[in-house]
Every structure is written in C-alpha cells, then in structure tokens.
Amino acid sequence: MFKKLIKKSAGKSPWLFHVNAGSCNGCDIEIVACLTPRYDAERFGFKLAGTPRHADIIVVSGPVTSQTKERVLRVLAQAPEPKVVVAVGSCPQSCNVFKGSYSVEGPLKNLTHVDVEVCGCAPKPEAIMAGLVEATKILREKRGEN
C-alpha cells in the first residue's frame, strides 16, 4: 500500500538531471528558462535534481566532447533505472555543426539509447517542455503504469 503510494506520487513528479556534454550554452539557457516562473515547467511536477542518483529524466545538451564523454557515461551509470534520456538540441542527436571535429565523440546515441529528441538550435522552452511531457509518458510506460 505504502509502496504503491510512493510509486504513484513518483510518477507525478519526475526529477530532472541536466548534463552539459560540451554544449555551446544555448540549449542550457533554454532549459533554465523552461524552469523559471515565466514558463514554469514545475507545474508539471518537474524538479531539477542535484545528483543523478535522484533523477528519473536525464536531459543532455551538447555534442559529447572527448572531455565530457567519461562524465556523461558516469552520470548515466549513476542514474537509477528506469530512466529516460532526453536529447535537447541538434547537438546530441547528430553533433550538429561540430560533426567530424577531432574533439567530438558524439552523437549521444553512440553511448546510450535516446528516448526523446527535441530539435532546434536552440529549441524554444515550449518545445523542451513538450519533450519533457513526452518523457514522463515514456517513464510511466517503463515503470509499468497505465
């Protein structure tokens, strides 16, 4: 009964962890804007977690550079299953204009499965929110709810 309650409430408040995998800061600013009162993603229950160990949704921006690859892998390994990986911007999906650079090891799909892709360079906060709402649906499915 108690476990059921926890499961139900956890589905309503997914916690995010944001990884910057060598992003140009464009996408990061939009993610932050998404959490500010003007856009207020918290009304969907999202909350920025301080550590990947508490996170349900991992938001990745940036093309995964050689410097960040190890860190991205470590963060992904620390997040408990079931987790949903959201790629924000064109960078994690395809490396964007950094394609073929000597210091880029992406795209992200070489390292892990990507559940939701949000396009744009940088995507508008509304688009990021739409992606996060999509991610919650996938999270519920992964947990075996509805």
Next chain:
Amino acid sequence: MVLPYLEEAIKNLFKRPATRVSFPKEIPPAAPDYRGRISYDPTLCVNCGMCMRVCAPAAITKTVERNEDGDDVITLSFDLGSCTYCRTCADFCARKAIKLTEDYVMVATNPADLIVSGTFVKKKPVIPPKPPVQPLPKAEA
C-alpha cells in the same frame, strides 16, 4: 518600516502570475521570421545541389534512383535533428523550394520522424532522332 518586504509581499498577492505560457493548452506563436521546421517543395526544385553545398552540418542528403522508364527519381532529405536552422539553404535556393516555417515544436521519440523529404522525377532527356547523313555531292574534277 519594520518589515521592509511586507509591501512587496502584499503587492505580489494581487499581481497576476508570472507564468505567461499556458502550454500545452495553447502553443504561443513564434517570433516573426522564426526559423523552425523545414518545408520542402519538390515540385519547385531543379536539383541544382546548392542547398547541400552551403549546409554547414550536412543535414541535407540526396538519393538518386533510376526507375524502369530510365527516369531519375530524386529524393532530398532534410534531417531536422542535424539542422542548425540557419536558413542558408533557403536563402541560396534560387527556386525558393525550401522554407523554414514557424512551427517549432519538433519532438520525436523516433529519429525517422524528424526527416523531411520530398521526391520528384527527372525525365530522361528526349534526344531527337538524328537526321540521316546526306551523301556529299561528288566533287567535280
């Protein structure tokens, strides 16, 4: 004043909420001239390849197949997950076949949904039959 923030706190109680965006109930329009989802009109395209040449992240790919009539079936695919939305392709397209629309909610769980493509057929050129070679008039001695 003893409580310097009291005035501000009371004001805030009666202010309208700071949240301006009632997403997902309504999707607010993008700024004018926003560069969003690409639309490609294959009926206008003349296959000059200028768009592919200027695209920095190489988001545009072209495939050419020959059908049974000997015509070329040309497909241009724009990968929205690779595009940096610079609009250079649209600016360079002499036929205005590419447009960047104001639709900015591009969310997908399957990367194949992020490909915008269009196909057109380039007819095999009709080569007119050669006129029969006229025998040269005999040179008179």
